[in-house]
Amino acid sequence: MTTTPNSSTPDRERYRLLDHGDGRRLESFGGIILDRPAPQAVGPQLTPDLWPEAFARFTRDETGGSWKRFHHIEEPWLVTVDDIRFELALSPQGQVGIFPEQLANWRWLRDVIAMADRELTLINAFGYTGGSTLAMLAALTPHPLSLCHLDGAKSAVATARRNTALNGRPDAPVRWIVDDVMTFLRREVKRNRRYDGIVLDPPAFGRGPDGKRWKLADDLPDLLKTAQELLSERPLFLLFSCHDSALKAADIRSELKRTFGAVRSLESLSLHIPGESGAALPAGLTMRILF
């Protein structure tokens, strides 16, 4: 996997992981260099001279964390990853509006959808600012797609809508839903709505819009069971990502097998971001089911 979008993308719009180590990551988001925590960056920093170039640094504390800014940042600003444009801004939680480790999954989604021989109804749950939604919309298919983008954070869904317009698709066939994932998915089951493709990218911990606590390690079986109930008669895929280091690939795999039974293929991969100063930065796991 490479995060270089394509050779025609100017440097001021590209994403680059410049260095990582000592529990931190140094990234350039279209020339805006940010220094953020990365517990998985266990080795030493390889290019210490670069770190003072950060425009802002995020540190965690008991109340969540905060940014310290060293240079003015004009917000929002834009980056392009694999021809998908994103609007970015510093969030109080230390995020910026994109998870670059999902790039390999965005490519996979595009390929799988492009090979489908029919109209598809798809859902992106925990959809954040729309990376997977935009990748699915970008698939080269002659068949119509209809999509549901679901996230508990109103601001994430608003950004996803703006990103869709930014990518030239303001009228894309997307239902934009702000809701707790489990509440909405269960309602969809009752309403008899079914999906040919499901994307699930849950955080390890989180909160729904009603303040309901989300903990992947506890909620995983219920999430997968509900996803299974939502599959259409001829489902195509399920894409699941996991950012909880407490959950092991083998356990997730057996939960997927238990829930979905025999499938055409079940692939597990580790997600990572290639670094410019050495090793790639690990960024969770992903499981891809083709039915």
Ligand SMILES: C[S@@+](CC[C@H](N)C(=O)[O-])C[C@H]1O[C@@H](n2cnc3c(N)ncnc32)[C@H](O)[C@@H]1O
């Ligand atoms: C890891 S991010 C998803 C990243 C996204 N798939 C991407 O590639 O850009 C997790 C998202 O889950 C949302 N979230 C967390 N708990 C939720 C819940 N209970 N219901 C709905 N959304 C939730 C957060 O608002 C956040 O946008």
